[in-house]
Amino acid sequence: MTSHIQIFDTTLRDGEQTPGVNFSFDERLKIAKQLEKWGVDIIEAGFPASSSGSFKSVEAISKTLTTTAVCGLARCVKKDIDAVYQSTKEAVKPRIHVFLATSPIHRDSKLMMSKEEVLASIKEHVAYATECFDVVQFSPEDATRTELPFLIECVQTAVDAGASVINIPDTVGFSYPTEYGKIFKTLQESIKTNHEVIYSAHCHDDLGLAVANSMSAIENGAKRIEGTLNGIGERAGNTALEEVALGLYVRQDHYGNQTQINLEETKNTSDLIARYAGIRVPRNKAIVGQNAFSHESGIHQDGVLKNPETYEIMTPQLVGVKTTELPLGKLSGKHAFSEKLVALGYDVDAEEQKELFKQFKTIADKKKSVTDRDIHALIQGTEHEQNAIYKVEALQLQFVSNGLQSAVVVIQDKDGNTYQDSSIGTGSIVSVYNAVDRIFNRKTELIDYRIESVTEGTDAQAEVHVQIKIGDQIVTGVGIDHDILLASCKSYVEAHAKYVSNSEVKEGIHS
Numbered sequence: 001m002t003s004h005i006q007i008f009d010t011t012l013r014d015g016e017q018t019p020g021v022n023f024s025f026d027e028r029l030k031i032a033k034q035l036e037k038w039g040v041d042i043i044e045a046g047f048p049a050s051s052s053g054s055f056k057s058v059e060a061i062s063k064t065l066t067t068t069a070v071c072g073l074a075r076c077v078k079k080d081i082d083a084v085y086q087s088t089k090e091a092v093k094p095r096i097h098v099f100l101a102t103s104p105i106h107r108d109s110k111l112m113m114s115k116e117e118v119l120a121s122i123k124e125h126v127a128y129a130t131e132c133f134d135v136v137q138f139s140p141e142d143a144t145r146t147e148l149p150f151l152i153e154c155v156q157t158a159v160d161a162g163a164s165v166i167n168i169p170d171t172v173g174f175s176y177p178t179e180y181g182k183i184f185k186t187l188q189e190s191i192k193t194n195h196e197v198i199y200s201a202h203c204h205d206d207l208g209l210a211v212a213n214s215m216s217a218i219e220n221g222a223k224r225i226e227g228t229l230n231g232i233g234e235r236a237g238n239t240a241l242e243e244v245a246l247g248l249y250v251r252q253d254h255y256g257n258q259t260q261i262n263l264e265e266t267k268n269t270s271d272l273i274a275r276y277a278g279i280r281v282p283r284n285k286a287i288v289g290q291n292a293f294s295h296e297s298g299i300h301q302d303g304v305l306k307n308p309e310t311y312e313i314m315t316p317q318l319v320g321v322k323t324t325e326l327p328l329g330k331l332s333g334k335h336a337f338s339e340k341l342v343a344l345g346y347d348v349d350a351e352e353q354k355e356l357f358k359q360f361k362t363i364a365d366k367k368k369s370v371t372d373r374d375i376h377a378l379i380q381g382t383e384h385e386q387n388a389i390y391k392v393e394a395l396q397l398q399f400v401s402n403g404l405q406s407a408v409v410v411i412q413d414k415d416g417n418t419y420q421d422s423s424i425g426t427g428s429i430v431s432v433y434n435a436v437d438r439i440f441n442r443k444t445e446l447i448d449y450r451i452e453s454v455t456e457g458t459d460a461q462a463e464v465h466v467q468i469k470i471g472d473q474i475v476t477g478v479g480i481d482h483d484i485l486l487a488s489c490k491s492y493v494e495a496h497a498k499y500v501s502n503s504e505v506k507e508g509i510h511s
């Protein structure tokens with residue numbers, strides 16, 4: 001008999017703690033809808049007390065989702081719990097996740113709390129949360145570095161106070177599979193309760209063991225796995241949920257457990273997160289990497305042609321990877337374009353489709369064949385432009401002398417006001433970026449500049465990612481265009497614009 005493993009997605013909370021990742025309000029809503037389509041059981045939509053931006057998006061996600069539980073994070077602080085209640089109260093299934101660090105290093109160096117004070121705080125705040133929520137999840141942060149007898153005491157206190165989900169975070173990715181699994185076994189043997197308690201695993205990937213530790217937790221009775229798409233998150237990231245879902249599916253002979261994940265939506269979901277986070281998945285990444293289903297060596301190719309199962313333990317179709325792509329071209333009409341959007345998982349209204357079709361035609365005039373990746377880039381570029389506070393209106397470059405370049409940049413804000421400035425620099429990009437800095441009148445530090453081609457071939461579009469530091473804030477921007485310099489300029493303007501809209505600084509919970 002197979003039993004159900006709940007998938008708890010924290011892409012919008014722990015995933016957003018990835019350095020340089022700042023999802024916009026619209027992006028958070030779109031991610032939440034896609035996660036619901038993918039079939040997760042619970043979405044941790046944010047940490048509502050941390051900023052009004054987080055509060056508003058948790059509230060909007062709660063009002064939008066129709067089947068999935070929406071959870072908010074809270075410290076052991078009453079105003080945090082109130083903020084989760086207020087922001088999730090309209091969700092079909094509102095949930096709360098209360099946490100407090102329990103390990104000696106956190107007690108002594110961060111919280112300055114004795115063991116007794118930690119226990120008292122757990123008791124008080126879990127009990128307080130049960131006044132507004134049917135299901136309360138408690139996490140002893142840094143559980144894997146907590147003395148086991150004290151961890152048991154903390155969990156017993158939370159369960160006695162009404163917690164029905166106990167999450168065991170390996171906060172710093174320190175544990176290994178047999179050790180982590182044993183914690184789950186010990187807790188189930190030690191905790192006394194007359195109500196059902198679900199044990200949940202939450203792993204970080206500092207030693208590259210997050211998925212292995214999560215699978216070990218399942219082998220030892222965990223019924224919920226927390227993680228993110230593509231494994232994004234603080235430092236080395238969190239458990240990659242797509243790997244857990246496929247691991248359980250492909251090796252059901254061993255695990256005997258199933259999730260309710262709609263596996264065919266895996267690739268679409270992963271692509272969406274990669275785009276909005278601005279973090280491409282490595283080519284060799286399990287399940288969703290570009291190479292995950294390609295075969296290079298002649299022997300492997302020969303085997304796969306004779307029988308795919310010789311070298312494939314799952315089909316690309318199972319996770320929604322399309323192997324036989326039908327590219328569009330100059331002669332493709334509205335109908336073919338619209339079908340392609342649907343096939344790629346986009347839900348675009350008729351008005352928007354008209355605009356996208358015009359832009360598709362412009363690309364098709366420049367490129368022999370328009371691939372799926374071009375279409376993804378087109379949508380991404382349009383979304384960026386639609387949400388942009390500032391747009392690049394014009395860019396002009398001129399060679400000066402001694403290798404110097406001069407750039408004139410014109411940008412426009414949402415109200416139609418234009419701003420322009422010029423600057424020289426030791427190269428084209430430097431002069432463009434100097435001119436943009438002058439428009440915004442800000443000092444910046446360029447942390448990362450990455451240029452990728454959307455597809456193969458010399459007619460490919462360029463996708464530029466920048467990461468800049470303004471004051472103590474790191475912001476990112478993406479620009480897509482056939483012209484590399486224009487793509488570079490767009491990405492830089494977007495990063496500046498994000499700084500403007502992020503007037504509320506992202507607050508990390510571990511700081």
Ligand code: KIV
Nearest residue numbers: 099139141142169171
């Ligand atoms: O990693 C961690 O400890 C967390 C907690 C908030 C559960 O993310």
Ligand code: ZN
Nearest residue numbers: 014169171202
């Ligand atoms: Zn975490």
